[in-house]
Amino acid sequence: MISVENLTKDYAGFRAVQGISFSVQKGEIVGFLGPNGAGKTTTMRILAGYLPPTGGKVAVAGHDIVAESLEARRHVGYMPENVPLYTDLRVNEYLVYRARLKGVRGKKVRERVEAVNRLCHLDEVKNKVIGNLSKGYRQRVGLADALVHEPDLLILDEPTIGLDPHQIRSVRDLIRSLGNRHTILLSSHILSEVEAVCTRVLILHRGKIEAADTPENLARLIRGGGLGAIRVEVSCGSEDARRAFAQLPDVETVNCRAEREGWSVLEIAPKAGKDIRDGIFSIVQKQNWRLREMSRVRASLEDIFVELTQD
Numbered sequence: 557m558i559s560v561e562n563l564t565k566d567y568a569g570f571r572a573v574q575g576i577s578f579s580v581q582k583g584e585i586v587g588f589l590g591p592n593g594a595g596k597t598t599t600m601r602i603l604a605g606y607l608p609p610t611g612g613k614v615a616v617a618g619h620d621i622v623a624e625s626l627e628a629r630r631h632v633g634y635m636p637e638n639v640p641l642y643t644d645l646r647v648n649e650y651l652v653y654r655a656r657l658k659g660v661r662g663k664k665v666r667e668r669v670e671a672v673n674r675l676c677h678l679d680e681v682k683n684k685v686i687g688n689l690s691k692g693y694r695q696r697v698g699l700a701d702a703l704v705h706e707p708d709l710l711i712l713d714e715p716t717i718g719l720d721p722h723q724i725r726s727v728r729d730l731i732r733s734l735g736n737r738h739t740i741l742l743s744s745h746i747l748s749e750v751e752a753v754c755t756r757v758l759i760l761h762r763g764k765i766e767a768a769d770t771p772e773n774l775a776r777l778i779r780g781g782g783l784g785a786i787r788v789e790v791s792c793g794s795e796d797a798r799r800a801f802a803q804l805p806d807v808e809t810v811n812c813r814a815e816r817e818g819w820s821v822l823e824i825a826p827k828a829g830k831d832i833r834d835g836i837f838s839i840v841q842k843q844n845w846r847l848r849e850m851s852r853v854r855a856s857l858e859d860i861f862v863e864l865t866q867d
């Protein structure tokens with residue numbers, strides 16, 4: 557659905573996107589992550605046909621975004637970061653206008669507007685003036701706009717920015733349900749949201765792709781080859797515990813997380829690919845400590861993001 561080869565974008569001598577390549581298959585929901593200024597919006601605007609690339613090849617649904625711009629854009633629904641709406645229009649009027657502008661004709665216009673109103677839960681506000689809507693409803697109007705011409709591909713730039721937790725959850729559920737029928741590329745700084753809806757993530761840093769994989773595989777990349785840190789709670793002082801566990805040959809780091817009432821909580825990271833659980837247990841036995849927790853700490857998407865994008 558998306559094919560990007562060696563894409564570059566220059567702004568007045570500054571290279572914001574530095575030769576990136578990736579592809580997105582039909583039916584995927586892909587999270588596009590990166591620190592501020594990484595080049596996410598720039599890339600998304602190029603994919604949506606709003607900005608010309610400086611170099612490289614970009615195709616959407618098999619159509620070159622430069623040579624066959626109109627045809628490519630027919631397949632794309634784009635929701636920009638700050639949804640530009642005509643605040644004097646009513647929701648219905650706006651969506652009818654947008655549908656016509658995007659080439660929807662005749663009876664189909666009403667049908668499509670009704671369908672997206674239903675899908676985006678806009679029915680109760682469809683006759684309201686957009687300027688009087690809350691931020692959450694405006695975001696949904698933006699999403700309805702992106703969907704009104706039945707695109708195959710949805711490009712959503714921070715779709716939940718500025719929403720409260722209830723609204724975030726409802727937009728997230730909506731995106732997940734759209735994933736059944738659409739391919740989706742979405743950027744977000746809310747990593748729990750990306751973890752919840754995306755099948756794959758692309759991490760962009762300073763205009764380059766640092767990683768592209770499922771969150772599970774990325775966690776494997778950064779934490780001990782997939783085995784992850786082990787969290788233990790043992791009945792001793794944290795310094796004694798730290799020293800004892802650090803002696804294990806396959807241990808990379810030992811960090812104390814808490815110490816209270818004679819118990820210490822530690823996170824022990826193994827060297828890549830090593831399983832240190834037996835060794836940990838032997839030490840606990842030898843020292844005659846009591847053990848009330850031994851669990852695996854899975855790297856969160858936030859851990860992965862921070863590790864891959866720190867300077």
Ligand SMILES: Nc1ncnc2c1ncn2[C@@H]1O[C@H](COP(=O)(O)OP(=O)(O)OP(=O)(O)O)[C@@H](O)[C@H]1O
Nearest residue numbers: 567568570572590591592593594595596597598599
């Ligand atoms: N129109 C422009 N003219 C000049 N520089 C620009 C322009 N648009 C973006 N940039 C620069 O290009 C770089 C990438 O910006 P972009 O908006 O694509 O990043 P982003 O990853 O979307 O960031 P954010 O998470 O803050 O939205 C930044 O350094 C930005 O200042």
